Amino acid sequence: MTLYRQLLLTMLLLFAVLFVTAYSVQFSSTRSYLAQQQHTTVSNTVTALGLALTPYLESSDTLGAESIINAVFDGGFYRMVRLDLLASEQQIVREHRALPSRVPAWFIGLDLFEGARQDAVLTSGWMQLGHLYVEGHPGQAYYELWQGMSRLATWFLVCFFLSWGLLVVALRYLLKPLHDIEVQAREIELHHFGKPIPLPVTRELREVVAAINTMATKLEMQFNEQADEAERLRHKAFLDETSGLGNRAYFISQSQSWMGDGSGGAVVLVSVDVLERLYQEKGFAARDQMIFSVGERLRQLCRQFGDHALARLSAYEYALLIPVSDTELLTRFGETINGTIGELMVELLSEGEASVVGMAVIQPGDDIGLLLARADNALGKARREHTGAVVVEQGRTADDMGRQAWKQLVETALAEDGFEFTTQAVLDFSGEHVHDELFAHIRQGSKLYHAGEFLPVIEQFKLGVLLDRHILTRALSFLAARPDLKLAVNLTPQSCHQPAFWCSLEKLLEQHRGPAQRLVLEIPESAFAFGMGDLTRVLAKVELSWGIDHFGRHFGLLSHLGKLRPCYVKLDHGYTAQVTEPDFDEAFLTAICRLARHMEAMTIATRVQSGHQVELLKRLYIDAYQGFISPPRILD
Structure with missing residues (x-):
């Protein structure tokens, strides 16, 4: 129970005890007063009535005595007035036993008043004339006690609830610093550092708040230092300082990860030969500034693609990895690159081109060395033959399909539910099952197309929202049929930035509340790189667990991990694949994993192939792994 509730209940209990005590004392005193008043009234009545009746009894005037008794009985509250005439052995009796009408029967049933009674013998000298008996009616006492105690109880209850409301307001105001401390402590526990807590006026709380603010500031500084250190290590290993882009090591690692996932696309080499002339005419500073400007323009051009990799390979050469394999689109993209760079170099161009572009489409079985060699040959051909700025090399096979054929394949699969699904387990290093990742495939005849092959078409034709809705619907049906299953579903970058998608997802989750609790969304890191x-x-409002896929692929996001608050991060394979290399430097990967762990986010290594790789990863700050060491299983 919270301190607020404890204090409130304690004060209300004390007030209730005070109320009950005061009410009991008042009730007892009022009851005693009314009983004494009734006794006094009856005693006075007997005395006065006896004096009034004696003359009539002496003259044996029965009618006169009866008149006196009637007058007294009607003018007071009596249950019985009885006069026994001893001489004639007659009785004059007046009796009223009706209960008061405005007093509850249960209250009268408490027998609070017995009714005062008194008798007296009426005499004349030594002669006894009669016997007078008077009994008071307790109804009036019950009525007065009920009315008085009811009003008192009403006022006490009004005061009680009024005090309750005032206590609620007062305690919330007085304990607000404690609530702020509690919220700040939870945020600090999650490594979320907000604004300092305002200092309260209470001296004791003021000291505590000041200490909490100081601790939060220091922890935030330490966390930022860790994030900066991780970013610094990454820059040292994978960043080209002059252009602000990735270096050759970064491009190689990302290309290996890309092709390992089976993703299609192309490698684009851009040679900006005019930079040599700029160096000769204006020196290092001008050349380096232009290198940076070219890198910025290329980064802007790549924003149209979801996932991509961009690096500077040598002094005047840039490399791009993009999810496009269509020759026509690649040609237009290359022309756009040349036009954009030409605008930067307009002062240096008297003739010729500012840059040349060579492209190589990823083919099954390619490795990065072969792919770069093909792209470099295309680049050399463009430079030698002066046949244009763009040359695309693509060895087509009989199975290659054009854009429209791919689009038709995907649309048919969406319309006819032509997807096949497999799952791959995510395990921690003790062998416990964390969850399963859902993979979608399209079967056409005997050929099975995996997601890496058709996702570029999904992005190109803006079909991501339709695909994600369909797969999420199927995932929820699987979860409903399998209570033991917990599924992670990848979203496309396009869906992540569509408000309509999140609205439809909310409605879908409303229809499947139970299974939705075992659904996990997996967001690609590129979605955060373009609109975090x-x-x-949006993710803060969605009542689902979620994680980040390909974490570490984009520069500059490490320091924002605390704001994202994912449940887990899947490390990009380009980093975890290096653990088996002899010259592997674990400093950067360790820094990323420690940073994620401090944010209470699980770190998951991907594409783990062997037990030896598991043992190497276990020594790092990695919590779980996934890969073909646990082969995919068909889900039906």
Whole structure:
């Protein structure tokens, strides 16, 4: 129970005890007063009535005595007035036993008043004339006691509830610093550092709040230092300082991860030969500034793609990895690159081109060395033959399909539910099952297409929202049929930034409340790289667990991990695959994992192939792993 409730209940209990005590004392005193008053009235009545009746009894005037008794009985509250005439052995009796009408029967049933009674012998000298008996009616006492105690109880209850309301307001105001401390402590526990707590006026709380603020500031500084250190290590290993892009090591690791996932696309090499002339004419500073400007323009051009990799490979050469394999689209993209760079170099161009572009489409079985060699050959051909700025090399096979054929394949699968699903387990290092990741495939005849092959078409034709809705609906049906199952579903970057998708997801979750508790959303890191603020606010409202896929692929996001608050991060395979290399430097990967762990986010290694790799990863700050060491299983 909270301190607020304890204090409130304690004060209300004390007030209730005070009320009951005061009410009991008042009730007892009022009852005693009314009983004494009734006794006094009856005694006075007997005395006065006896004096009034004696003359009539002496003259044996029965009618006169009866008149006196009637007058007294009608003018007071008596249950019985009885006169025994001893001489004639007659009785004059007046009796009223009706209960008061405005007093509850249960209250009268308490027998609070017995009714005062008194008798007297009426005499004349030594002669006894009669016997007078008077009994008071307790109804009036019950009525007065009920009315008085009811009013008192009403006022006490009004005061009680009024005091309750005032206590609620007062305690909330007085204990607000404690509530702020509690909230801040929880945020600190999650490594979320907000604004300092305002200092309260209470001296004791003021000291505590000041200490909490100081501790939060120091912890925030330490966390930022860790994030900066991780970013610094990453920059040292994978960043080209001059251009602000990735270096050759970064591009190689990302390309290996890309092709390992089976994702299609192309490698684009851009050679900006005019930079050599700029160096000769204006020196290092001008050349380096232009290198940076070219990198910024290429980064802007790549924003149209969901996932991509961009790096500077040598002094005048840039490399791009993009999810496009269509020759026509690649040609237009290359022309756009040349036009954009030409605008930067307009002062240096008297003739010729500012840059040349060579492209190589990823083919099954390619490795990064072969792919770069093909792209470099295309680049050399463009430079030698002066046949244009863009040359695309693509070895087509009989199975290659054009854009429209891919689009038709995907649309048919969506319309006819032509997807097949497999799952792959995520395990922690003790062997416990964390969850399963859901993978979608499209079967056409005997050929099975995995997601990496058709996702570029999904992005190109803006089909991501339709695909994600369909797969989420199927995932929820699987979860409803399998209570033991917990599924992670990947979202496309396009869906992540569509408000309509989140609205439809909310309605879908309303229809499947039970299974939805075992659903996990997996957001690609590229979705945060292109609009983190809006996406973070949306995810904060969704009552689902979620994680980040390909974590570490984009620069500059490590320091924002505390704002994202994911349940887990899946480390990009480009980093975890290096653990088996002899010259592997674990400093950067360890820094990322420690940073995620401090944010209470689980870190998951992907594409783990062997037990030896599991043992190497276990020594790092990694919590779980996933890969073909646990082969995919068909889900039906």
